[in-house]
Amino acid sequence: MFSAKPNARHDDIPRLGVLITNLGTPDAPTAPALRRYLAEFLGDPRVVEINRPLWWLILHGIVLRTRPKKSAAAYAEVWEDEGSPLLTISKAQVAGISERLAEKLSGPFSVELAMRYGNPSIREGLRKLREQGAERIIVLPLYPQYSAATVGSTYDAVFDELKRWRWVPELRLIGQYHDDPDYIEALANTITEHWSEHGRAEKILFSFHGTPRRYLLNGDPYHCQCQKTARLVAERLEIPDGEWQVTFQSLFGREVWLQPYTDATVEALAKSGMKKLDVICAGFSADCLETLEEIEGENAEIFEEHGGESLRYIRALNSRDDHLNMLTDLLMDNLQGWPEASPEVKRNRRDPAATRQRAKEMDCDY
Ligand SMILES: C=CC1=C(C)c2cc3[nH]c(cc4nc(cc5[nH]c(cc1n2)c(C)c5CCC(=O)O)C(CCC(=O)O)=C4C)c(C)c3C=C
Numbered sequence: 348m349f350s351a352k353p354n355a356r357h358d359d360i361p362r363l364g365v366l367i368t369n370l371g372t373p374d375a376p377t378a379p380a381l382r383r384y385l386a387e388f389l390g391d392p393r394v395v396e397i398n399r400p401l402w403w404l405i406l407h408g409i410v411l412r413t414r415p416k417k418s419a420a421a422y423a424e425v426w427e428d429e430g431s432p433l434l435t436i437s438k439a440q441v442a443g444i445s446e447r448l449a450e451k452l453s454g455p456f457s458v459e460l461a462m463r464y465g466n467p468s469i470r471e472g473l474r475k476l477r478e479q480g481a482e483r484i485i486v487l488p489l490y491p492q493y494s495a496a497t498v499g500s501t502y503d504a505v506f507d508e509l510k511r512w513r514w515v516p517e518l519r520l521i522g523q524y525h526d527d528p529d530y531i532e533a534l535a536n537t538i539t540e541h542w543s544e545h546g547r548a549e550k551i552l553f554s555f556h557g558t559p560r561r562y563l564l565n566g567d568p569y570h571c572q573c574q575k576t577a578r579l580v581a582e583r584l585e586i587p588d589g590e591w592q593v594t595f596q597s598l599f600g601r602e603v604w605l606q607p608y609t610d611a612t613v614e615a616l617a618k619s620g621m622k623k624l625d626v627i628c629a630g631f632s633a634d635c636l637e638t639l640e641e642i643e644g645e646n647a648e649i650f651e652e653h654g655g656e657s658l659r660y661i662r663a664l665n666s667r668d669d670h671l672n673m674l675t676d677l678l679m680d681n682l683q684g685w686p687e688a689s690p691e692v693k694r695n696r697r698d699p700a701a702t703r704q705r706a707k708e709m710d711c712d713y
Pocket residue numbers: 370371372373385394395414418431433490494496497556557558559597599630631634635636637
């Protein structure tokens with residue numbers, strides 16, 4: 348049986364649904380919450396692409412018995428009163444984008460936040476949009492660079508839900524915005540502001556979340572898109588070669604990941620006598636465990652332990668105006684050609700009572 352909007356009426360007013368997604372985060376910085384979150388995340392075949400039965404044994408036999416406690420301690424270091432930074436920032440981003448869309452769209456629309464793992468789920472977000480009457484849905488995963496492990500997996504979750512619906516909405520998916528001029532400009536702005544406040548370090552690292560190197564060799568465009576983002580920002584700011592570098596962080600497991608690794612590079616730069624190092628994580632649209640605990644925390648310590656003076660982490664674009672403006676424009680560009688309002692809505696706006704009466708009498712007996 349396929350599911351439908353509860354209490355669907357033939358005179359419902361169709362609207363646009365906007366689903367904004369990110370990776371997701373545990374519900375609490377505790378081992379049981381981490382176990383649930385990591386089981387879902389690391390059980391995703393897009394994330395860990397190895398033999399399923401073998402990985403199931405390793406995941407449930409080893410990883411989920413050891414990692415949740417360690418990860419919970421790391422999350423506890425960045426957890427705030429309102430909860431996980433990733434979720435708090437994502438909520439603020441969605442509120443900011445909704446306000447901006449309201450100024451640009453003339454037809455009715457709803458915006459929902461959804462997380463690929465944990466809560467609020469993609470299923471919940473899509474169902475909320477359906478309840479509000481969304482007949483067309485656009486999905487914006489907040490990952491500037493496409494990877495099968497992130498954006499591809501988000502699409503899987505969207506399709507898994509929609510394939511159970513009776514009335515499948517018209518669908519648009521935004522896959523990446525790694526070279527969008529306004530995204531590059533927002534990154535350049537935040538770096539320039541950081542430099543005017545703290546001075547310029549000897550070098551800036553563009554540290555991106557890693558993936559196994561095998562994914563790149565198998566055709567994933569993520570690595571190339573990360574390189575291009577960094578190159579475009581460096582060109583825009585006229586940073587000389589040698590004063591900027593791309594590195595990859597957050598290794599998981601024993602395989603070779605994309606290189607050079609951020610932590611090894613930070614250590615080598617400190618040992619070579621560098622005193623000040625700037626680091627920006629341009630692939631993270633919101634600050635999270637991987638930026639705050641790993642870069643601002645761990646990597647800053649590594650730098651200082653090996654002779655550096657200060658590693659200055661440049662915050663993610665989060666809810667900056669230029670960031671939310673560019674994301675809103677990205678949505679508007681991708682909405683082109685979709686009628687903002689159906690003929691009924693246009694008529695309804697002029698004369699709502701008459702339209703509803705006409706629909707009742709003429710369109711449908713049920
Ligand atoms: C930005 C893009 C991301 C890619 C690509 C990515 C790939 C990837 N990640 C893991 C394993 C873990 N990642 C974890 C946290 C985490 N990862 C991303 C983003 C990408 N991951 C974010 C934004 C976060 C932070 C979430 C938060 O709550 O703040 C974790 C959990 C933490 C931990 O236990 O270390 C794991 C595990 C793999 C295997 C992978 C493969 C391509």
